[in-house]
Amino acid sequence: MKRSLAILAIAFFALVLQGSAARVLPPAVCPDFGLLLSVALGISLRNTAAGVGLAAGIGYLSDLLSGSLLGQHMLLRMAAFAAARVGSRKLNLRGAAPLAIFAASLSVADAYGLFALVLFFAGAQAPPPPLPLEVAVQAVVTGVLAPFVSAGVRRLSHSLGDEEGARLMRLEPRRFPA
Amino acid sequence: MTDLRVRVRLPLLVVGLVAVATVSMVIDRRALSLGARELPAWAGWVLDAAVPVQKAIAFPVDLVRDAIGRYANLVGVADENARLHARIHELEEESLQLREALVAGGRLTRIAEMRADFEVPMLPAQLVGSDVSPFFRSVLVDRGRGQGVRSGMPVISEEGLVGLVTATSERSARTTLLLDRQTAIDGTVQRSRTRGIVRGQGTDTALFEFVAREADVEPGDVVITSGLDGVYPKGIRVGVVSTVSEAGSGLLRTATLAPAVDFGRLEQAFVILRRGPSMELLYRTGDEEAPAKTAAAGGPAR
Numbered sequence: 001m002k003r004s005l006a007i008l009a010i011a012f013f014a015l016v017l018q019g020s021a022a023r024v025l026p027p028a029v030c031p032d033f034g035l036l037l038s039v040a041l042g043i044s045l046r047n048t049a050a051g052v053g054l055a056a057g058i059g060y061l062s063d064l065l066s067g068s069l070l071g072q073h074m075l076l077r078m079a080a081f082a083a084a085r086v087g088s089r090k091l092n093l094r095g096a097a098p099l100a101i102f103a104a105s106l107s108v109a110d111a112y113g114l115f116a117l118v119l120f121f122a123g124a125q126a127p128p129p130p131l132p133l134e135v136a137v138q139a140v141v142t143g144v145l146a147p148f149v150s151a152g153v154r155r156l157s158h159s160l161g162d163e164e165g166a167r168l169m170r171l172e173p174r175r176f177p178a
Numbered sequence: 179m180t181d182l183r184v185r186v187r188l189p190l191l192v193v194g195l196v197a198v199a200t201v202s203m204v205i206d207r208r209a210l211s212l213g214a215r216e217l218p219a220w221a222g223w224v225l226d227a228a229v230p231v232q233k234a235i236a237f238p239v240d241l242v243r244d245a246i247g248r249y250a251n252l253v254g255v256a257d258e259n260a261r262l263h264a265r266i267h268e269l270e271e272e273s274l275q276l277r278e279a280l281v282a283g284g285r286l287t288r289i290a291e292m293r294a295d296f297e298v299p300m301l302p303a304q305l306v307g308s309d310v311s312p313f314f315r316s317v318l319v320d321r322g323r324g325q326g327v328r329s330g331m332p333v334i335s336e337e338g339l340v341g342l343v344t345a346t347s348e349r350s351a352r353t354t355l356l357l358d359r360q361t362a363i364d365g366t367v368q369r370s371r372t373r374g375i376v377r378g379q380g381t382d383t384a385l386f387e388f389v390a391r392e393a394d395v396e397p398g399d400v401v402i403t404s405g406l407d408g409v410y411p412k413g414i415r416v417g418v419v420s421t422v423s424e425a426g427s428g429l430l431r432t433a434t435l436a437p438a439v440d441f442g443r444l445e446q447a448f449v450i451l452r453r454g455p456s457m458e459l460l461y462r463t464g465d466e467e468a469p470a471k472t473a474a475a476g477g478p479a480r
Contacts, residue, residue: 015310016228019318020235022308024243027315034310049188056195064217064224066309067316067344067354069210071202078195114313118360121207127359128379130313138312 040153042084055081096147104143222347232307338415338438364407370394
């Protein structure tokens with residue numbers, strides 16, 4: 001409970017900071033902390049139920065601080081958490097580079113997922129899709145920051161007494177007999 | 179039994195959360211189309227809590243930006259001063275000529291009487307934060323329901339149209355900018371009176387769509403709100419046409435519009451405290467005056 005509240009509080013301040021940064025920086029350059037935290041939770045949190053709940057909470061906070069419909073980011077953050085959880089089991093995301101590539105790919109999927117949701121609720125006049133360059137820049141920013149945010153969440157989990165949560169979830173590389 | 183409970187707990191939680199998100203989207207979409215999108219109290223608290231934090235972060239940033247801006251403005255200030263003096267003389271002369279023409283037509287007294295009707299209650303608001311998603315273009319302002327702000331109220335600045343309030347809490351409101359992909363505004367070219375729709379593109383420019391036949395739109399034309407959508411008051415500057423697409427065989431042509439408002443530097447705006455059909459009150463004729471006044475006393479209605 002303590003850990004969940006701490007993560008939600010950090011998510012709130014990170015999103016508020018992101019909103020402030022977006023006033024002076026181009027929107028695509030601002031890191032999407034909601035997505036980054038959801039990915040970090042999917043990789044490092046042991047308790048899946050708590051992780052899904054936290055990802056949904058972070059998504060709802062994003063919805064409140066964004067022009068989206070309430071629930072759009074909530075759904076996408078849960079999807080990001082699920083993808084990161086499955087990814088961490090199937091792939092080796094221990095290194096910074098694989099994690100960065102994985103997070104960047106999720107960022108692209110997230111951008112087009114959001115567009116699909118907006119399109120679904122748009123009615124007769126379809127909005128223009130996200131610009132590929134903007135999506136690419138955001139993916140790079142997300143990828144670069146993913147290892148740092150992930151390490152931060154792991155450290156936070158550890159400091160709040162979640163020994164198991166601190167453990168990076170992954171499968172050990174299979175060793176074949178010589 | 180405990181095993182089963184543990185096993186179904188996660189799928190139940192996921193299904194429950196997905197259902198909450200879906201129902202939330204449907205309800206929110208409906209509220210948005212009805213123009214009655216007011217956040218529930220607990221969600222409003224979150225938004226209200228964000229305002230002071232964003233204000234605290236914005237203060238030093240704005241201070242530095244203002245200082246840089248002021249220094250940059252000093253360069254060439256003498257030339258600009260001379261140019262503006264010349265322009266003032268020009269406008270004074272033009273104003274005098276127009277006044278003379280109106281007096282001659284006997285319409286000046288009527289215009290003076292109508293002036294009171296055009297005075298719209300406006301509330302100054304500070305922009306404290308931008309959208310956390312690059313897909314949407316919206317800003318958070320530090321005025322909310324407590325100050326009379328409601329969803330559907332237009333927001334303007336001294337430069338022109340900013341956008342529309344789309345969600346409110348007690349002490350803050352989310353304003354969707356005219357640059358947002360989901361924004362559509364009924365606009366008119368000031369010079370030729372060609373009507374069209376201004377659509378946000380999610381970029382720093384907007385698109386002006388107009389019917390190709392007999393349309394007269396050129397680069398440099400100013401596009402203003404037509405007031406015919408019943409959302410925005412008539413005559414607010416939306417932007418300046420920068421490029422016009424080639425006339426093809428299609429029914430519609432498009433022009434790229436540079437917004438009148440510099441959104442990168444926008445710090446203060448004004449919320450027009452009227453919305454929807456009540457905007458028509460601003461352009462009422464003499465015959466409609468009595469019922470219109472009754473409606474105005476009842477406050478904004480949608």
